[in-house]
Amino acid sequence: MQSTLRSRIATAALLLAPVAALVAAQPASAAPAVVAHTVVSVDTHHDRFEHRDNRAPAIYNVTPSQGDRVSDRGLTQISARFSDDRSGIDTRSVTLRVDGRNVTGRARVDGNDIRYADNLRPGRHSAELLVRDRAGNVSRHAWSFAVVDRDSGRYGHNG
Numbered sequence: 001m002q003s004t005l006r007s008r009i010a011t012a013a014l015l016l017a018p019v020a021a022l023v024a025a026q027p028a029s030a031a032p033a034v035v036a037h038t039v040v041s042v043d044t045h046h047d048r049f050e051h052r053d054n055r056a057p058a059i060y061n062v063t064p065s066q067g068d069r070v071s072d073r074g075l076t077q078i079s080a081r082f083s084d085d086r087s088g089i090d091t092r093s094v095t096l097r098v099d100g101r102n103v104t105g106r107a108r109v110d111g112n113d114i115r116y117a118d119n120l121r122p123g124r125h126s127a128e129l130l131v132r133d134r135a136g137n138v139s140r141h142a143w144s145f146a147v148v149d150r151d152s153g154r155y156g157h158n159g
Helices: 002-025
Strands: 038-041 049-052 058-063 069-071 076-083 095-098 108-110 113-118 123-132 138-148
Touching (some): 058 138, 076 095, 076 123, 076 138, 095 113
Parallel strands (some): 069 138
Antiparallel strands (some): 038 049, 058 076, 108 113, 123 138
C-alpha cells in the first residue's frame, strides 16, 4: 500500500514539474503563462488519463428565430445565448454579423449572451454568430429573418 502511495506521489510530481519550471522561468513582471486546457488526473483505477476540450460551444435561444417575421416598429432586437461546459467562453472572440457587417462593437456581450438592437429596414436580413472557447473550438450559427413594414405587413422593397 505504501508503495502505491509513493508511486502516485511520484507520478504527481512528474506531472507538476513542467508547470513549476514554467513559473520559475517567468520574470515577476512578465505576462502570465498561457495554460493549456488539458486536465490530467490520477485516480485509484488508472495511472493517468486526460480530458481534452474538443467540443465547440453551444449556441441557442437566437432571436429573432430562423424565418421569423418581426415588425419594423422601433428597434429590431437580435440576441443569442451560448455556453461551454469545459474550458469556458473566450468573450473577446464572440463575433456577431448582421447582413454581413460586423456589429460586435455595438453589441453587448454579457456573460453567456449577446444582445444587439438596430433600426433595420423592412426586408430580409441575416445574422451570424461565431463563438470561440478558451481551447480554440469555434461554433457558428447563421439564421435569417424578415422585418415587415408595419403598415402593409409586407417585406418592403427587399422581399
